[in-house]
Amino acid sequence: MYSWENQMLNNQVTKAVRLAIAFGAASTAAFSASTIAAEEGVEKVERIQVTGSRIKRVDLEGASPVEVITTAEFEQQGRISVADALRNVTSNSFGSFVPSSGSSAQSQSTVSLLGAGSDRTLVLLDGKRMAGSPSLGGASANLSSIPMAAVERIEILKDGASAVYGSDAIAGVINIILKKDYEGASFDVQFGRPSEEGADTKQMSLSFGVNSDKGNITFVYDHQEQGAIFDKDRSYTSASMEDINGDGMVSIYDETVGISYYGATILGPDGFKSSSKCDDLTANQPGFVGTLDQGSLLGGIGGGEVCGFAYANVSANMASTNRDSIMTSASYELTDDIELYARGMFSRNDSFGRFAPPAAKWENMSADNEHNPYDTEATGYFRWYQIGNRDGEVTDYQQDYTIGLTGVAGDSIEWEVSYHKASLDYRSAGRYYLSYSGLAYNEQNGIDLGSEEGVNNLRSTTYTEQQNNFDHYFAGIGFALGELAGGEIQHYFGGEYYEQSFDSKYDAQSEAGLIGGSAGNSASGERDTTALFYEISLPILENLVVSAAYRYDDYSDFGSKGTPSIKAEYRPMDDLLFRASYSKGFRAPSLSELLGATAFSATDATDYVACRDQGIATSDCKERQYDNLQESNNNLGPEESTYLNLGVVYSGIENFSVKVDYFELEVEDVIADITVQSLINIEYGGNLDEFMSQYPGVKLERDDSGAVIGDVITRSDNGGFMSRKGFDIDLSYKLDTSFGEFNLKNVTTWITDAGEDVYFGGPTQNFIGDSGTPEWRSQFVVNYAIDNFAVSWTADVIADTAEDSYLDTKDGNPENFRQKFENHNPTYVVHNLNVKYFTEKVGTFTLGARNLFEKGVVLDDAGNWVNDSLYNAGHIGREVFAGYSISF
Template identity: 65%
Template sequence: MITFSDMKDAGRLSVSDALQSLTGNSFGATLPSSGSGAQSQSTINLLGIGSGRTLVLLDGKRLAGSPSLGGSTANLSSIPAAAVERIEVLKDGASAIYGSDAIAGVINVILKKDFEGINFDMSFGRPDADGGDTKTMSFTAGVSSDKGSITFVYDHQEQGLISDSMRDYTSASMVDKNGDGIISLADDTVGISKYGATIINPITGKKEASPICDQLAATVPGFVGAIDQGTWEGGIGGGEVCGYAYANVSTNSASTKRDAVMTSMDYEILDDVEIYARAMFSKNESYGQYAPAAANWDGIPVGNEHNPYNVEIKGNFRWYGIGPRGTLIEDYQQDYIVGFRGMLADSVEWEVSYHRAKLDYHDTGRDYLSYGGLYYNLANDISLGTDEGQANMSLTTYRKNQNVFDHIFAGAGFELGELSGGMISHYVGIERYETQYSSTFDSQSEAGLVGGSAGNSSAGSRTNDAYFYEISLPVTEEILLSGAYRYDDYSDVGSKGVPSFKVEYRPMDDLLIRGSYSKGFRAPSLDELLGQDSFSATFATDYNACKAQNIELNKCAEAQYDNTIKSNSNLKPETSTYMNLGVVYSGIEDLTVKLDYFDVEVEDVVADITVQDLMYAEFGGVLDKLLTNYPTLSYERDQNGAFSENIVTTSDNGAVSGRTGLDLRANLQTRN
């Protein structure tokens, strides 16, 4: 458990910051980073098996998924840190209780209630290295009485961006690693791209540096001049490229600014009936900057300064004249819940609630390349280097992601039956989830007329009805058995039922031995099912090309390949098995030690069939079989060995993922 005091004492600005210290999160989670539509997002990744397989709850109810992450994975950045009372962590499979996504565990963020008084906090932070300065301010107020309480929280946070060039491990570099006197793009550089001013020889098909590459290197920041291409790319290679050090222009961590308001109340309307409600509104702004648009230029006209030939040619260019790209993301989230709870006949504890969340995320991209503007300039003899020419080519992109989430819940707990250890506890519940997801791109991006960006709109909806039962059996005073079963019925991917079983044995007051076995599942996100085709410049290693050029496979380097990614409407839920065995010992004063062995296996994993997978299949001689099984895939070479069109990939069930390990935690309380 992590309390608000723990977060404050450790200088943690957000829920995601606080969770970075968890041993179960040692594989890492995402934090706001520059360069993608998810730069304002933060997630948790217990056991390292994917953030979509860790469920996040807010006061025990599912947190609505981020529309920028496909509509299922929760964005921790939407939770105001000052409103947090504590964070509870369940490192165990819990799908039998909570449903989809609880494969690796559950994070339950408990918000402040019953607060009395007024509290104001302000802080400033500056790292030893440049960038990432922080500012925080929060205000909390509340009143309470015998009948109820009301709490109000305002939270403000700011964190400055960190440029790649500010850190040695992310800045661009060129080092002759093998000492052959040649700097090779593929083998000897970091943060440098072929997308600078690189043209393709119309006769040999090899890449060449533009005739003005040296001039650009001398006058335009970012250009590093002509360098060897290194490993052949797609069977067509050799020669050299005009490199561009994009890592000296881009930001690694985006700047963030968060404002959130939360108010909650509870009131006893009858002796055995209480009403409770919560309203939360948050706005997150994030700005990231990265290098000017990298985009292909087909049809470089004869006579252009980059074209030394008497025919039109192609090339890979950095459109530096437009300026660095910038992405401003504005996330708005509304979250409301109202419910009733109470006792019936002094023996049944019941609760009903309605929860609604609406997430609107806006992504505005500035200074992208407009292909329409480029070809307008060429058709009208407008110089690309003039203010008019650059203005014609500069384009602003826009994407709106939305997720509307409705949740109805009803549950009741009661005691029925008795064992030697005490009364048998039961809990039954039903709930219904409705999700409406959409991702809408501007028309220029959808038409493929934007250089340095890509995307297509998608939308879908889902309804899920669930029924669950839990039982706790105190067999003796030392042995406690518990079990649960949940059945989910989805409107789009079918039905699934999963059980869980747990045992706790306490042979002495200071020692607890525990074990669990559970089944779990994760329903594919609406984005995975219904997303439209999208474009990616994907890194992969072409072993067939290396073999054809007698290049040793261990020296075969990565290169970028144009890649179209398709969704798969036939995906089915992933399934999992989780086993845990652990001990808790607290026999030493002020010290508690917990040791757990865990084993989790996920089957039918929704996994991408990547460009690298296709290259492996080709190298292993099974490409034809793979293409036959997946007709949507496309992977073809021309007679020269170059790829004849964009490589098309998709995703499917079938992979297996697993984790086995030990989790050791020790908590020592110090005394003043």
């Protein structure tokens, strides 16, 4: 092991590099590390480990592109959390999840590199796999659980890495490096207030650390709050209705926003009719909006009218979050050659969401019911206003512990053994749902539904407990053996063993289908995985290094998989690097995908078949909701991928560097949903019966009028295809002047191909330009510092996307189906400003604004909000924030 003096000196070098990175010169810093060491008179700089390889190296830049971003940079950009920071990284192209009220995962935030899906982006914590959220089926990591104050930097690997890390590392890897050697104490506080109502933020953190000649200990406490946003507080999400076509009647969904036909609507032999009490409810009960025309949404069931309810008058669309986290890490030199390290992290995140009173069917409504306009039994589509608004309260507990030993032997051998345990316990309570048992009791005993007794009988509380327990054992050894013209051959050999236990328990009434306005079924399962892996780095010449890796994973439930990779880096001169990599990857099906119980969902889809039968063009066909039973599939196999990267890095111009990488990702046997929309599209082409015979259990049926009847049964299966092709471009420049220092940085991810199936089993199409699928994202950062002032300006830019998307059916042959994109929205730009004033004695003061020029959301021609996750900054509005920090 290197002496403590050398390690301290290397820490100085590392801090110098980090300082350069923090001021927007990541590439320059990467090439200057060796220069700094030379000026210090150090003969050998300690090798560092960079995400994407377990073999340590001197250079930060290697065969795979890695973007390194420190928390100092994120703070300069005005980001409020790890999730917010990664949501704005350009390679997180589209598809991230934000806390959404009403969702079973309303407390969750995810990252999706290249828009390939959060379950195809591996998230590491200090180089070790982060346990998946039980609310996301154990398949994706919840970024909301990570304390921002505990993060030292984030390394983003833009390459496939299953040969190193195993499953899920298909589109890339996010490695979150936590603080370990902090010395001193610091206190930070910040408050933010948006110009629009809701989403206020509060943050506070405490950090301290102690170092000695034998080790160190670091402690961090982090608190973050963000308020909810209610639909009524935004013009584009609040309830509205207008007779746009001037026919004297407002059509549900066609001419409304935030209004549902689940109000007081009755379905009988002649189709939909308003309840006989609709006018009375409209006059006396908030939320009811009267009788509306059925419109095209419910077309195919027969003519008629509905009694609407404005759910958006009370619902929240963005959930509130309130998180407290503690992280502590320590290291201690047991001997000159062996070091003990440990880390513990605990996080609690409380989330609140609200939605309108439960919307649920009233089956077998008697002919003499006061609401029933028919003289026979009917089905009511009711908003159970008597019960009150539904509140969703979610509490996430996460514990994460690691303990390990590292050591050296001889001149070149380094080894590590560790044990990592994560326990995630997520609990969700839903207040004021409909109890069908209580409804039946009231009807049987003649109890008035609006009475105190009747309401109490109707009310039910749902409860869900979800756990994911993860145990991880790791052992690895790196060593030099053999020599080539360029130096010693480096090897790394290791093994891992994982145990995962997933359990999702719903309350018995929900499982029995006796709750209106909610659904869910319990699921549980276990798996263990054994993996062996090997890496080799071959310095063919002093300026040419070829490396290779192979990993073998054996799963207890679905089988085994081997994945190789090969990489090369060539430096014809010190300032120029050419690199290339080719790797295979895979994603194992999650336990929830394999073992989840059948669950009910109200699924949106566009019925092109019904529209065709009614003479409605596909471009005018509207979405509606379908009762959908989603089944699991215990016969799923792994997805398989290939990733190719070709790049160049150049820093031959003083204070300027450029990185350009071309990537190709292809994923086969994609685990995709056979959705309601897929079944409709297949039916449109005349192949539904044949398809359902190939996939037994999948079902979509219609009655004689052409209306979809009963529950549509869907599931997931292997068979989809996905591709991503494009370029990553990274430019940085440093300018010293007599009036201050400027650091400029621009990162752009340009995707030329986002190929996916139009529907399950259908043709593949490039979806670039579709709503929520921008061709490119770019981020411009300018940092300016002079004396005690520092100013940071960031512009997040998203390419234009289509406002309208519909199925172009052409000749009716499903092999020719394509999504057609029309009416593009303009490029979307959000500016952020951050000003800091430093003092030596009283601390640092911060004042800034997120979304400085109050860029709004993207709306379609009808005034509807387009893609809530991609344009979330506009939804929040301009947020002015102020902060204070002090260090000792």
